[in-house]
Each structure stands twice: as C-alpha cells, then as structure tokens.
Amino acid sequence: MKTLEEFDAFLDQQLNNELQAMEQKRITGRNWMRRMWIASLLPFAVFIFFIIRFSTTPAAGGNQALMIAGMVLLFTLGGYAVRYFMMKQKGITAATDYQHDFKTRIVKPVIGFIDPSFIYQPINYASYEEFTESGLFAKKDYHITGNDQVYGKRGDLNFQCCDLTVTHMPSVTVRGQGPDTVFRGSYFIGQFPRYFHTPVYILSRSSTIGTLFSSSPADNGFIETWSLGKKVLPSDAAFNKQFMVYSPDVNEATQLLTPALMEQIIRLQERSAAKLFISFYNNRIYAGIGHGTDYFETTLNKSLEDRQMLRDYYLDFMSLLQLAEDLRGNMSIWTTHAFSRS
Structure with a gap:
C-alpha cells in the first residue's frame, strides 16, 4: 500500500494547482455570499428605519396605515430587486457549484491515487x-x-x-x-x-x-x-x-x-x-x-x-x-x- 509520504507528494505534485484553483473559487463564493447577506439586509434596515420614523410622527390614522402599506410594498419589491441583482453578480457560480466541483476535481483523483x-x-x-x-x-x-x-x-x-x-x-x-x-x-x-x-x-x-x-x-x-x-x-x-x-x-x-x-x-x-x-x-x-x-x-x-x-x-x-x-x-x-x- 502507498505510504503517507507518497500521498503528500501526490497532493503537492499532482493536485496542487487544482487545490489552489478550488481555494480561489472558495474565496470568490464566500465573498459573494457575504455581499448577498449584506445586500439582503439593507432593504430590511431601511424598512425598520422608516417604521420607527413614521411611528413617532403625528399623522392621521388612515395616512399612517397607507404609508406603512406602501413601505411594505417597496420593501418587498426592493428585496426582489436586490436578489435579482445579486444573482447576476460574479461569484454565484462559485458559491453554488463549489461542493460538487470539490468532489469532482479533488476527491475523485484522491481515490484514483489510492x-x-x-x-x-x-x-x-x-x-x-x-x-x-x-x-x-x-x-x-x-x-x-x-x-x-x-x-x-x-x-x-x-x-x-x-x-x-x-x-x-x-x-x-x-x-x-x-x-x-x-x-x-x-x-x-x-x-x-x-x-x-x-x-x-x-x-x-x-x-x-x-x-x-x-x-x-x-x-x-x-x-x-x-x-x-x-x-x-x-x-x-x-x-x-x-x-x-x-x-x-x-x-x-x-x-x-x-x-x-x-x-x-x-x-x-x-x-x-x-x-x-x-x-x-x-x-x-x-x-x-x-x-x-x-x-x-x-x-x-x-x-x-x-x-x-x-x-x-x-x-x-x-x-x-x-x-x-x-x-x-x-x-x-x-x-x-x-x-x-x-
């Protein structure tokens, strides 16, 4: 059976480039996920701000209810707009395909080495x-x-x-x-x-x-x-x-x-x-x-x-x-x- 030293040499000589490429893909996908979370929270933060702002502002009951309904609508549309924008950004492919690519490009060759x-x-x-x-x-x-x-x-x-x-x-x-x-x-x-x-x-x-x-x-x-x-x-x-x-x-x-x-x-x-x-x-x-x-x-x-x-x-x-x-x-x-x- 092959030794651990032979396995380490295989990783260094045969899989090093693939591991580096996968690491870069991981970083790209991770950064996209972080931006996605921040962008998703932004409309919610704006919504909360205006809720607090208008709840402390004297206004007729009907007008205040209408404003809140409008903000809910704008928040919903804003959320969809942010999601659509982020789905078009670089990094989504890395985030969604990373696990599959890791098993195809790294795990499968490791088993083949054994x-x-x-x-x-x-x-x-x-x-x-x-x-x-x-x-x-x-x-x-x-x-x-x-x-x-x-x-x-x-x-x-x-x-x-x-x-x-x-x-x-x-x-x-x-x-x-x-x-x-x-x-x-x-x-x-x-x-x-x-x-x-x-x-x-x-x-x-x-x-x-x-x-x-x-x-x-x-x-x-x-x-x-x-x-x-x-x-x-x-x-x-x-x-x-x-x-x-x-x-x-x-x-x-x-x-x-x-x-x-x-x-x-x-x-x-x-x-x-x-x-x-x-x-x-x-x-x-x-x-x-x-x-x-x-x-x-x-x-x-x-x-x-x-x-x-x-x-x-x-x-x-x-x-x-x-x-x-x-x-x-x-x-x-x-x-x-x-x-x-x-």
Whole structure:
C-alpha cells in the first residue's frame, strides 16, 4: 500500500494547482455570499428605519396605515430587486457549484491515487441492513444518511467504505430534545470468500472526561452487550485497557485477536482519537470510526490550504483496508460454513 509520504507528494505534485484553483473559487463564493447577506439586509434596515420614523410622527390614522402599506410594498419589491441583482453578480457560480466541483476535481483523483480501480460514489452510502447485519447494533428504527462511498476489490476481498450518520428518535422525549446519535463517522464493510468460526465484537471503552459524562450507544440500548456473548480478555493488557471484546466462543476469539491485529486496532484508535466499533460476523468485517466528521462536506468558510482533512481521510481509509487485508493470512480463523445469530 502507498505510504503517507507518497500521498503528500501526490497532493503537492499532482493536485496542487487544482487545490489552489478550488481555494480561489472558495474565496470568490464566500465573498459573494457575504455581499448577498449584506445586500439582503439593507432593504430590511431601511424598512425598520422608516417604521420607527413614521411611528413617532403625528399623522392621521388612515395616512399612517397607507404609508406603512406602501413601505411594505417597496420593501418587498426592493428585496426582489436586490436578489435579482445579486444573482447576476460574479461569484454565484462559485458559491453554488463549489461542493460538487470539490468532489469532482479533488476527491475523485484522491481515490484514483489510492487505486484506479476503486469506484467513487458521491451520493451512495451503507443501507439500514448493512448497518444492522453486523450483529453489533440492535435492530431499531434508525434514520440513516451518508455519502462519499468508495467501492472496490483487493484480491478476494470486496469492500465498501462511506461516511455514515445513524440517529434514533426516542419514543419518549422532552420538549426540544432531538434524536440520539448512534453513530457518525467512517463505516467500512469488507467481505471475504470464507467465514469466521464465531462472531467477535470489539468496542472502545469510555476513557476520556467527555465520554464519561455522555451517553454511549451501549448506554442507550443500541448495543445490547448481553446478547454479544461472553467477555473476552486477550493477553494484551494495553488492548484490554482500551477495548471491550465479546464473543460466544472465547478460544476462537483469542485466535482471531493476534498481537499484530490488536496493535493495529490500538494504533487506529489512538491516531483517530475516536471510538471504534468492530464486528467480525459471518464472512464480513464491519468497522466504524466514530470521529463525528463528514470528511468531504466542505464549506465556503473552510480553507483548503490546510490539507489535514485529506490526510486524515487517507489514513483512516488505508488503516481500515489494511485491517481487513491482514485477516486473510490468519488461516485458523476461517471456515467454509456460515453461522447465524441466536
């Protein structure tokens, strides 16, 4: 697999001009949006001024009502005139097409650099079934949205990776309460031609002040740990400190969790600074990085001079792909028979 240094060189040598052009387009679009807001507020400010002015001026009731009606009409017409004028100004194209152009001119070449055979699907994402069939999350009435799916194949491994947001509205809510966030981040599915002997589930522990005082998917019943099997304690103390492992078969789970695999998972969590949700179920690995970021949904207020977002995506994507590929060499964990969840 290509290194981070090779990726940085690609950005500098192949995408630098495109990034600079997109940055200029972003600035143009941002400036147009600011002028649009100012121009839209001007008729309103004039309207408020005259309302206050005439409300303090003695006048016959009928004349004052007529003046207010006239000002409302002038304000409405003025608003339409300002909008028409601004729609003709330079910058509207940059403001409206920026997101689409970013994905076409930047994201698509980035995926092509990783592997030209990979397919980038900007509006696709994992389905409800692909989220719940991991056996990790309870089947509830989730609302699922996402985008930026990458589909590909490495040897006999088929995979898909996307940005995914999963929410759930509680049956009983207080006023103003929104839905619970079940998962938000990068979601990966790798499919193998053979099957795991037993399901194995890995969950990050809550180890920071922020997570200690916030409800996790397990706390809210989205992950029913009691149904995942027995608690597994691998021999790696550092791994046990950061993760909880469940499986119906402790011995099989221990064979799957090799020292190299546990080290990879630890590095992934430490680098991403996010909770991990991993399921080895039937012939698939499901892995979610709950970093809360929708990587390629850029805004006009976010500069492209900082390329950390592209680097973070690259590292997440390559780590998940490497995690799946490394499993193929551990022959003791595979069987030709599928299992079903009891």
